[in-house]
Amino acid sequence: MTKNDETLRAPSRRGFLKSGIAIGGALAAAPLAARAAAAEGDPAILEKKDWNQYLGDGVDARPYGHPSEFEADVVRRNVAWLTADPVSSVNFTPLHQLDGIITPNGLCFERHHAGIAEVDPAEHRLMINGLVDRELVFTMQDLMRFPRENRVYFLECAANSGMEWRGAQLNGCQFTHGMIHNVMYTGVPLKYLLEEAGLKTNAKWLLPEGADAAGMTRSVPLQKALDDCLVAFKMNGEALRPEQGYPIRLAVPGWEGNMWVKWLRRIEVGDEPWHHREETSKYTDLMANGKARRFTWEMDVKSVITNPSPQAPILHDKGFTVLTGLAWSGRGSITRVDVSLDGGRNWRPARIDGPSFDKSAHRFYYEFDWDGSPLLLQSRAIDSEGIVQPTKDALRAVRGTNSIYHNNGIQTWHVKSGGEVENVEVS
Amino acid sequence: MTKNDETLRAPSRRGFLKSGIAIGGALAAAPLAARAAAAEGDPAILEKKDWNQYLGDGVDARPYGHPSEFEADVVRRNVAWLTADPVSSVNFTPLHQLDGIITPNGLCFERHHAGIAEVDPAEHRLMINGLVDRELVFTMQDLMRFPRENRVYFLECAANSGMEWRGAQLNGCQFTHGMIHNVMYTGVPLKYLLEEAGLKTNAKWLLPEGADAAGMTRSVPLQKALDDCLVAFKMNGEALRPEQGYPIRLAVPGWEGNMWVKWLRRIEVGDEPWHHREETSKYTDLMANGKARRFTWEMDVKSVITNPSPQAPILHDKGFTVLTGLAWSGRGSITRVDVSLDGGRNWRPARIDGPSFDKSAHRFYYEFDWDGSPLLLQSRAIDSEGIVQPTKDALRAVRGTNSIYHNNGIQTWHVKSGGEVENVEVS
Structure with a gap:
């Protein structure tokens, strides 16, 4: 039980009575009244649908499972007018239909700048170059030979709730707050790969680069990389989904989503930030006076x-x-x-x-x-x-x-x- | 970082050198030799597949996502000769292809006794009857009005590794140990529902019953139910999968899998165990002397x-x-x-x-x-x-x-x- 155990116990039946909240009355009234009547009068309610009258699919029917047909409306949704083209756009996690803290992989929001790259892991490589003792190229098999970590992290797009700056715009938490997911990652701490390459003494910044057509790049300070960044290859136990960077993405815990470079193919080590497109014209915060805040990586409470x-x-x-x-x-x-x-x-x-x-x-x-x-x-x-x-x-x-x-x-x-x-x- | 942080740090580059294990040499030799050559001589290796030469699918392509086509062999597998019919059989989690501790919902092993019941949650009911002050029938909406808990639990079939009793039989951990999954559940503590019904003083045992054609029943001691059992409706954030008891199943933490009754439709409260089929002819442990151990609920280390x-x-x-x-x-x-x-x-x-x-x-x-x-x-x-x-x-x-x-x-x-x-x- 958690530290909130005492709080949790409170709403139990005796707890409600103690605290003066009329749980007994509340539940006995309203829609729950129907159930008591049904239970006492007519057990036939249990037979209304004869689930128990026929055999269902066997264990050979679904090698990889999918949700019930009754959950067909539990999906990621995009907003057509938000962007010019769905290949450079976003869809949203249906937060209102989920519970707990894990986002199932099929419902993790997507944000691409050039669509979903379909990468063959057997052909994929990760290069580390720049200010290192020896430049290296890793196969997926190579990466599997480094020690791994398992951590649960949220990933939130910096633009999550962005439409709400000027007032209430979107009618649903899927759209106002759905650019977030929360997943257990398995990956190799980036510091191990950097140590394998050997960092030059003037190394200060990294430039992770994606293998998609957008060639996404972001400048990441070395200190963050050595602290807690992962080269992640699994999410919630299985391989990353294609839309989440299969076969590998960078995890930059607590920092804005587009630094978590997907389809990660190269990490350049340098001595200063690169000021590329996605950290100048985008992903900076334009203030009222026309100046922009930059390097606003950390996602706030x-x-x-x-x-x-x-x-x-x-x-x-x-x-x-x-x-x-x-x-x-x-x-x-x-x-x-x-x-x-x-x-x-x-x-x-x-x-x-x-x-x-x-x-x-x-x-x-x-x-x-x-x-x-x-x-x-x-x-x-x-x-x-x-x-x-x-x-x-x-x-x-x-x-x-x-x-x-x-x-x-x-x-x-x-x-x-x-x-x-x-x-x-x-x- | 976990309590194992010190252990984890050890295998870093400097750590390896200190501990005398030739990580540098090992990685530089063998398959990793290729990468150094490639990196220094020919960056064209990064262009071998032109992932970055075309736009991929947009954010409207996959409302509910699925794994990469390159992961097509990561599936549950059944063993045809194990049972007479796949509607009363088992398939196995591909443990050798997963990492971390979360089993993704699509890969959680299945064990049915009459196939997968396809239950409409709008029509489904949960009845509590027997030794209670008032018999109750809950709709799904009713259940959503009770306090919820979120817990990660393994579910292991009592027969997991069962083929191995008489020696090495099955060649793969998917088959020897794959009747297990590990999921974050969201559910209502069963004690709240029992308190709502009011337990008679002679209440000692429960008989949860499934809505499938097998009508699965198991006797569960009341003490366990009041301790940590959940009526679970979500797994890893989303609705239970059909093959895992959609819309509700009983979670009986740490105890053998078939007590976790799926498609839960009724809980009878009684004063002694029922000795039904699945706790007498099955799910008891036949000893060498011909006698059977019973009530061996707890799964061992x-x-x-x-x-x-x-x-x-x-x-x-x-x-x-x-x-x-x-x-x-x-x-x-x-x-x-x-x-x-x-x-x-x-x-x-x-x-x-x-x-x-x-x-x-x-x-x-x-x-x-x-x-x-x-x-x-x-x-x-x-x-x-x-x-x-x-x-x-x-x-x-x-x-x-x-x-x-x-x-x-x-x-x-x-x-x-x-x-x-x-x-x-x-x-």
Whole structure:
């Protein structure tokens, strides 16, 4: 059990009675009333669909499995008007349909600059060149001979929530916050490969490069590479998916997504940053005065309520209600998440449940007795360095509204009395 | 970083030199020699396949993603002669092709007794009846109103390694040990549902029942249910897969797989065990004297080396070699794994890397400098209660060879000088 065990126990039946929340009443009323009637009166409800009247598919039917047909709407979605062409665009993780902290591989959001490169691992190579004692080229088999690590990390696009800088735009957490996924990686610490090549004394920066047609490059300080970067080849146990950089990608924990170069084919070692396209005209933060912040790599402390949310309204009448969401920080772990039902006037601590790792998503819950009146839901995360997620207005006061990157402002959902939910802003 | 950080640092370049293992030499020789030549002489090797000469699929191509075509052999496999019909059979997780501790949903082994029930969650119900104050029927929406937990647990079939009781039979860890998977579950603690129904004072046992044509039932002691059982509805973040009990299954952490009733539709509360088919004629352990052990629910401490293994031979010449495997215990966590290269004569501690959870798989590594001579690989796990994984001979001395269940004996792989690997036994 976690450190939140005591909190968790509270909502049990006796716990509810103790705390004065009418769980018994709430559950016995509303839609749950139907079940008691059904149970006492008519066990035929169990026979309504005769799942148990026929044999299903055998163990030879699905060598590689897929979700139920009843889950056909649980998919990544793109927004056609957002970009000129889907080969240089993004789709979004359906956060409102997931739970826990692991994003299944088939639902991890995609961001490409030239479409999905289809790389044959037998032909793929990783070169390390530049300020090293000896330039090296590794096959996949070579990489398998270095020690490996397993770590769970979030990967968030710097532009996640970017459309929201100028006000509530997109109606659903899939679209406002879905440029994030959270995966267990297996990979070789980059420091081992660099040590194998031997770093020159003036080595200070790296330039990882992708094998796709975009030839994605980003300047990465050497210190970060030696700290915790991985050359990752597995996600959630199996090979990287093609859209996530198969056969290898760079993992740059806690830092913005496009530094996690996919289809990684080369790492150049240099003594200064390269100022390439994707770190000058893009992935810098244009301030109100026309100057741009650069090297804003670290992803700030952030959270979002995934249920209820515009794509996941409350489907029951008033009574006991489960609110849940995700929180994360590029600086470390999440120590606390607060939830407000009234647009930030009053805050109560949420229950964080499940594993807590550095630079990984955390799952939080807040169970409450909904009286059926409208709500303004907000969540506010605090990380292990004590940094508190700001309001959008506080962010705008400092950064203006020119940038599309690094919006970690508090999100507000307006729950109407009928249970529908809308993306709104409150001041 | 984990508690094994110091161990992990050791194999770095300087670490290798210090420890006297010729990592530099080993890597510079053998297949890695090719890379240095290529890097210095001819950068055209990077152009061999022109991944970067064309645009790939866009973000609208794969609403739900799938593995690369180059991973087409990473699949669950069944053994046709093992059972009369694939609707009551098993397939096996390809452990030798995975890493880390998470099993991706598409590769989790399947065991059905009447095929995969295809259940519509909108029509599905969970009934609790028997020795309760009020019998209840829950819809899926009802279940979503109870507090949830997120936990990573292994699920192992009691018959995993069962064919090996009488000697080395199956040539590959997928077949000898692949009736296991390890997943992050999201679910409602069963105790909350039982408390909602109200337990009679004479309640002692539960009978969970599946909605498939087999109507799978197992007797579960109430104490276990109140301790850590979950009614699980998500695995690795998304809905349970159909073959894993969609929309809900019972999670019985650390206990044998067929108690984790899939397509869970009813839980009867009683005062004594039911002695149904799957806990009498099956899932009991027949001893040498003809009597059967029963209620052998807890899965014992166990481990297996997944690489190298018969399906994953060593592909390089002598030199630095990464050995890896999995270890788990139904009693708690794994505190230590030892590895032997000489059939159990000498043991060295392996490096456990990645999260350590109770009743979850642990990933271990052992890096060594292979001199190219034949090896007899073994792994031996020790759990948090101090229980040591036994040899197969030690197990047979106590239990005989009549049973197919609960074989947690030490596995031996014979590595030949060419790198091929065979399943063998040593005494």
